[in-house]
Amino acid sequence: MPALETYDTVVVGGGPAGATAATDLARRGRAVLLLDKAGRIKPCGGAIPPRAIRDFDIPDHMLCAKITGARMVAPSARQVDMPIDGGFVGMVDRGPFDEWLRERAAKAGAVRRTGTFERIERGADGLSILHYRDKESGTPRSVRARTVIGADGAVSQVGRQAVPGADKVPMVFAYHEIVRSPEAGVGDFDPARCDVYYQGPLSPDFYAWIFPHGDTTSIGTGSMKKGFALREAVAQLRRATGLDACETLRHEGAPIPLHPLKRWDNGRDVLLAGDAAGVVAPASGEGIYYALAGGRLAAEAVDEALATGDARALALARKRFMKAHGRVFFILGMMQRFWYRSDWTRERFVGMCRDPDVQRLTWQAYMNKELVRAKPAAHVRIFFKDVATLCGLARP
Structure with a gap:
């Protein structure tokens, strides 16, 4: 049999966490394979704060809107406006944004492949053999990996196969519809404002939203309650706001984790990042910044493990993340459990x-x-x- 390609790191999943980890490792001179399914767009409000723009060099042309305020809508329909004083929140369309991140990884030196992860086995030399199915040809392929970063989403197959407890994270089930944005002033629509609805019929335990993205708008909801009719709730919100007349361009649904896993690595050569590690903020459901940050910390930990040969370095990704953001996650979690x-x-x-x-x-x-x-x-x-x-x- 022909010798298998060998990489320092195989990153499974090309969202913000995986693409950032691949970029940073490639820039450090590591041999990196970025494996992504392609064609999958995560349901997401698309908000990125100024710190993400600064820390991860997000160019202005990737921002499809700049939000200058939010409107909170109570169960009684009372509205509270929260303007941003002298700043803005950037909005991105996850389709082109995620592809831009993957292309940046490729430009940094990462090898891109499109395919579906299947399993990890252990070779005779102790290295992981990662099996995947090529998207174009449909044929099974394999590569050797000194380390693996699983950034393959909330229901991470890498995590479920390699990291104990990866299937034990609580989830919010999210659904949204991307519509063509109406003109400013149509109904109550404001292209520079995010609307957040805290109303039981739209979400019994989370919230519903209207987030403008320039030419398009995300209208969605989420709930941890199994069986809650997400599609009907979005349809109800669209009818109530006059956005049911807008053209629907696409719709997406997915589980979103709301609690960091207690363990992100297998103690040997596999590390999780992004949604796979559970780093979506409770209460707000914000994930892009934390995915970018988690991907960077995963790259640092993997690089240290490769340099020293000490697999204990993989645990530094979670340790450093929780030191920086654990208190915020704890407070937001308490807020969601009480106020929602x-x-x-x-x-x-x-x-x-x-x-x-x-x-x-x-x-x-x-x-x-x-x-x-x-x-x-x-x-x-x-x-x-x-x-x-x-x-x-x-x-x-």
Whole structure:
């Protein structure tokens, strides 16, 4: 039999996490194979904060819209506007954005292949043999890998085969429809504003959304409740907002993890990143920035493991991620469990969003991806306002 190609790293999955890991490793001089299914677009609001644009060199031409505010809609239909003071959130279309990331990896030196991952076996020399099916020819192929990064989504086949507990992450099931955007001023549509709906009929335990992407708009919802009619909820939202007349271009659905896995590696040569590692923020469902960051940390950990021959370095990816973002994930998780549990609590949550302190600290934390610690007086004011709202001493 002919000798198999050997790579320092095979990255399975070409989304933001996998493509970033492949780019960074290739730039470090590693032999990298980036294996991606292609043709799959994840249902996603498409928001990326300024920190992601800065840290990962996202060019302006990849932004199809710049959002300058959000509108929160309560169960009672009350609306609270949250303008961004002097900044914006970038919006991307995941189809061209993910392809641009994969092309950047190729330009950095990664080898691109289109195919479907099937399994990992162990060779006689101890290295992993990764089997996949080529998309164009349909033929099975194999390569040897010193390390493998599984960035193949929430239901990661790499994770399920190689990392204990990878199938134990809670999921939100998300569905959205991409429509052709109406003209500004049609109905209540604003191309520079994201609308978030906290209403039981649209989502009993998460939220529904309208996120403009320039020429197109994402209209979607999510829920952890099995059997909830996601499509009907989106249809209801479109009817209520007058967007049912817009042309539907495509629709997508997928599970989205909302809790980082307790373990991201197998202790030997496999490491997970992105959705496969569960790094989607609770409460908000934001994943692009955390996928980019997780992919970079995965590349650093794999490079260190290859350089030292010490597989324990793989665990550094999770350790460093949780040090940087674990507290934010913990707080957002508590917020989702408490504030999203009923329309009564969500009514009060939206009411609190009217507060200027809440708006200021929320946007600062979101835009910079870190908790704001420099304003203790504002945190104290928010605490007492929260208590007053929950006890019925203040109007929600």
